[in-house]
Amino acid sequence: MPLTSLKILDFSTLLPGPYATMMLSDMGADVLRIESPSRPDLCRHLPPVDERGTSYIHQTLNRSKKSLGLDLKNPEAIELIHRLIADYDIIVEQFRPGVMQRLGLDYNTLKEINPKLIYCSITGYGQTGPKKDKGGHDINYLAIAGLASYTGTPDTGPMPIGFQIADIAGGSMHSVTAILAAVIERSHNGEGQYIDISMTDAAFALNAMTGASALGSGEVPQLANGVLNGGAFYNHYETRDGRYFSVGSIEPQFMTQLCEAIGRPDLVKNGLKYTPESQAPLIEALTEAFKLQDYQHWCEVFENLDACVEPTLNVIEASQHPQLVERKMVVEVPTLGSASVKQIASPIKFSKHTTKYSFTGCEVGHHNDDIIKALGIDDEHYQKMKANGVFGSSSNQIR
Structure with missing residues (x-):
């Protein structure tokens, strides 16, 4: 696959980061999720769930990704990350600004270990600005970005959208674009860099046609007064x-x-x-x-x-539409058991490659043993790390 040479550490949860790394994984990147054993990704439990209690959303967003369960408040866990970035030289994280710095995992710290590191932070409002530390969701970013102001009718007012525009079209898609651009630049100069993705910035940029007209003319777009937003037969x-x-x-x-x-x-x-x-x-x-x-x-x-x-x-x-059936947009992806799950396929078609889906999203820490072995850590040291809570308390360690 085109991205087989890329190795990514994924610290993200919920939707924007995981969707981005799913896209990269579908194109061949080796994605390793760094997950908390005590604070699981909420997407793991969003209904509906299968007989194991695992959400179908999680199984899709995290397909083909390995999982390493780590307590990032443990200094030995941070040391493991430092060792991993010698090889996994792309990071995607989705914490609020300052969290990774407090953990000792910020870009400025890690680039001293690996100058080739590409480090992408996805947040609601970005790393700067008066709202950078505030929480938010897709509906908030669309509101701040102006997109919601002309989506709806005068009777209903702005309407909630049924899918996550700011999260996916904003956060995920722009992150993938930026990461791949940084990879191309690194191939020329050997240097990594930091990427600051704001879902609000990206949502604002999605005002492609209406925003161009509004900024150029000074006219404020209104609900249901344009050709494409309910003001015409469309x-x-x-x-x-x-x-x-x-x-x-x-x-x-x-x-x-x-x-x-x-x-x-x-x-x-x-x-x-x-x-x-x-x-x-x-x-x-x-x-x-x-x-x-x-x-x-x-x-x-x-x-x-x-x-x-x-x-x-x-x-x-x-x-089930013949067009999407012909395009093979539904695939059967194996679980790490004996079953398989229907999922939406990657929409990207390469002439030289066929996308392979290794397995659905797995349990926290499923690949702990493999990762530790690959780092050359002997079993005695591994057992001590377990006892010291590097992989979480004994009650929530997978292995």
């Missing part, structure tokens, strides 16, 4: 049996097919003028037309048209 329309269809027929050739399909070719001109007066008749006609027929009828109508109209599917339906 929307979801309910069928007679309570299902929905997405309509995105912006270009003239698509608009023509749409209007002909609903029996209103006279409205093509309305669809191409983005004023409230022009859009209102088209929106009304689409609303009425879709409600006259069931979901299956409209599936058959638009199946053979190129009108940018598609059914609004649930996730299970999406996984």
Whole structure:
């Protein structure tokens, strides 16, 4: 795989960091999670869970990643990290600013041990600024970044989004991009560097079109007043049996097919003028037309048209759609037992490589023995480290 040469220590939990390192792992990177035996990642227990009590979310986000359970408040555990970064020379962490420094695991300390170290910190607000020490979640970052202000309707106000835009499109994707950019630079000059990823910064940057218009013109975007945010026909329309269809027929050739399909070719001109007066008749006609027929009828109508109209599917339906089936977007990933779990596949297709998924997310410390052996630590010393609580108390040590 393209990233087989990369070895990453992953100190992150929940979603942004783990999704980023999952992407890197899917592309071949060797990812070792450093996990607390006493304070497990909350994603391990998010429902629904399997018969072992392990969340399917955790099993996907942490597939193919090894796990080393360490008590980072133990000085010997810190010494182990110092030894590991000679080989695992990329770090991803997601603590609040200052936490890794208090542990003696900050970039400035570790780069003295390995100058080639690439160190990526993912936080809600970044390492600087008045909010850097505050907690937050996806909804907060989207609010601060301005994205939520024009997502919704005047009746509802800003609406919660069903998936994590700031966490994934902001934190995860930008982290992967930055890490790989730093790897390329290191290949030229032999030097690592520090990467500061703010999910709020990244979410603000996602205002790609609306933000460009607003900053250039000084006009504040409003709820449901644009072409793409509910101010025009571009929307979801309910069928007679309570299902929905997405309509995105912006270009003239698509608009023509749409209007002909609903029996209103006279409205093509309305669809191409983005004023409230022009859009209102088209929106009304689409609303009425879709409600006259069931979901299956409209599936058959638009199946053979190129009108940018598609059914609004649930996730299970999406996984079974011929397009995603053909693209092999659902895979069976083995657990470390005898079973396997269906998971969403990596969406990246390489001509020279086929993605391999080694195993689903494993138990905390599952690879302790292997990692310690690889570091050349003999069994007597290993047992002493266990007794000293390096891997947690005796009650929560996996091995």
